[in-house]
Amino acid sequence: MKTNLFYAALLSPAFLYLAACGNDAPAPSAANQTGQAVDGEHEETGGEDYDGHEEEASDHVELSAAEAEAAGIRTAEAETGTVSGQLELPAEIRFDADRVARxxxxxxxxxxxxxxxxxxxxxxxxxxxxxxxxxxxxxxxxxxxxxxxxxxxxxxxxxxxxxxxxxxxxxxxxxxxxxxxxxxxxxxxxxxxxxxxxxxxxxxxxxxxxxxxxxxxxxxxxxxxxxxxxxxxxxxxxxxxxxxxxxxxxxDDSVVWADIAVYKEDLGKVEEGQTVILQRDDGQRLAEGKISTVLPVIDETSRTATARVIVDNAEHRLKPGQFVTARIETGGAAAVVRVPSDAVVTVEERLSVFVPTGDGFQPREVRSGASSDGYTEILSGLSAGDEFVSEGAFTLKAQLEKDAFGDGHGH
Missing domain, CATH: 2.40.50.100 (RNA polymerase II/Efflux pump adaptor protein, barrel-sandwich hybrid domain)
Structure with missing residues (x-):
């Protein structure tokens, strides 16, 4: 900026001289020349800064190390471990359609x-x-x-x-x-x-x-x-x-259905005959049964399929309309890349984990596998030794969504 002003001041006598030699058009002043140069420079650089700001804010949360620590965000390296062959999926208790009379x-x-x-x-x-x-x-x-x-x-x-x-x-x-x-x-x-x-x-x-x-x-x-x-x-x-x-x-609720919502990425692991344990959110066991059928239709809204368990409910512990957790035995345990289940969040309809960058954190899409005992298997997107956010992923997701609506400053 100072250089531009210097050149403008230096050239001013030359402009005045040309004007005195008979040019009818009024000569622009040094201030005007300087202002135009400054405005042009601002317009050129300002546009670039804006575009970069928007691109960065779309998938990035800027936080210093001190701010991240104050927000309770912790990182760790992904490691290999055993995840038992179980899936934990949501389920809803429903009436057996053959046992309802209107x-x-x-x-x-x-x-x-x-x-x-x-x-x-x-x-x-x-x-x-x-x-x-x-x-x-x-x-x-x-x-x-x-x-x-x-x-x-x-x-x-x-x-x-x-x-x-x-x-x-x-x-x-x-x-x-x-x-x-x-x-x-x-x-x-x-x-x-x-x-x-x-x-x-x-x-x-x-x-x-x-x-x-x-x-x-x-x-x-x-x-x-x-x-x-x-x-x-x-x-x-x-x-x-x-x-x-x-x-x-x-x-007649002596027999009820447990309809399990199976995510499309888990469909290949769920089949008829598998043992299912139904439990409350606090882990209390309610009933056990086997998958009788996997319906061949994916719901257009939830994008899930339904696996149905016919459950003996002679003691009436299960109530139609009740939501429970279904633990499905899918096979033996294996050594896999795993992360805490709370580290996996959904960002823009994609399963992701947050990873640190030079000045904050950004989501990385992953493909998950089985979950058990608080851990989730990572099939792709994260390798052993990669650093990721092990605590505070939901905080970062909330900040990212807040920025997307223009209420934050994650840039």
């Missing part, structure tokens, strides 16, 4: 009685509610009419056949009687099937002739499985419809 009435009616409510344990076949149903009364009446017509047609056919044997009636009358009986029989079967379709069995049909007055309109909602009622959505006097929303939900 019960709806099979005919329209009005709720006359309720025999069970939420929290009650019921057996398969137990009556949950009684309805008064005009629809069912009509179906039963149709069946009784069809049954009566069939009996009459059967009697008429038997009489015509007897007369035919005695040569008293014509063959045409016999054929007519047979046709009438066939039609009556078909009508009775159709009426009976309509009753079967709404849950009326032969035990009820056989007693319809002797049913008490008003009994034809009585419909019953029964439990299809043994279990606990977790939802009841009707009240006395309410009108319910066939095929509508379930009025009772019954679950």
């Amino acid at each position: 019960v709806s009435p099979q005919v329209e009616g009005i709720v006359a009685e309720l025999h069970a409510g939420e929290g009650d344990t019921v057996n398969a076949g137990a009556t949950l509610a009684r309805l008064t149903s005009r629809e069912l009364a009509g179906l039963k009446a149709d069946y009784l009419n069809a049954l009566s017509a069939e009996r009459l047609a059967r009697t008429e056919l038997a009489r015509e056949e007897n007369l035919w044997e005695k040569k008293i009636t014509s063959e045409a009358d016999v054929q007519s009687a047979r046709a009438s009986f066939s039609a009556a029989n078909a009508a009775r079967e159709a009426a009976e099937n309509r009753l079967h379709a709404v849950g009326i069995g032969h035990g009820v049909l056989d007693g319809l002739d002797e049913a008490a007055d008003g009994a034809l309109a009585q419909a019953y909602v029964t439990a299809p499985i043994t279990g606990e009622i977790i939802q009841r959505s009707v009240s006395l006097g309410e009108t319910v419809s066939a095929g509508g929303e379930p009025v009772f939900v019954i679950i």
Whole structure:
């Protein structure tokens, strides 16, 4: 800058001399010349500094050694060690879909009685509610009419056949009687099937002739499985419809599913038949089972596949909706490059560890393997002897994300 000012001052008399020799255009002053030189220099260097700042800030956290120590950031060298053949993955307890019953009435009616409510344990076949149903009364009446017509047609056919044997009636009358009986029989079967379709069995049909007055309109909602009622959505006097929303939900949680979220990089290690231990976050063991299936679909949102374990839950220790940790036995232990599991973080959707630079730290993408006992295997991205951040990786990640939104100064 000083050099530029010196040259500007030196050249000023020359400019004045040229102006005096007849140049009509006004000569720029030394100050203007100097200002233009300074501005040009600032524009040229300032742009370079800005670009470098942005590039460096995108994946770098600048910290001095004293600042890093004050933030609790510690480094270590990656070393080889044993990581047992286990995967620790998140899992969610779910209902066994074959042990959930959403019960709806099979005919329209009005709720006359309720025999069970939420929290009650019921057996398969137990009556949950009684309805008064005009629809069912009509179906039963149709069946009784069809049954009566069939009996009459059967009697008429038997009489015509007897007369035919005695040569008293014509063959045409016999054929007519047979046709009438066939039609009556078909009508009775159709009426009976309509009753079967709404849950009326032969035990009820056989007693319809002797049913008490008003009994034809009585419909019953029964439990299809043994279990606990977790939802009841009707009240006395309410009108319910066939095929509508379930009025009772019954679950049998003596057997549940544990759906394990398997990351795509771990899919090759997970297969049917592997032993799985389910435990709480504090390490308490809850249950053990084997992988029954690995679903062949990766969720588009979580980018994970599902490995399912069917778990015996007779003691009801596992609750559907509960999150647990699944430890999967994948094989024997081996000597590998390993780091503390807390040193591995996700930066911009990539697994990474932080490594020191000359003036701070930056993330380095890695590919991880098995995890156990607080250590994670590193398959690539970090070699034995490489220095990395062993404590404080989450602090650096938070600072990096803060800088990305323009709130920090990691440059």
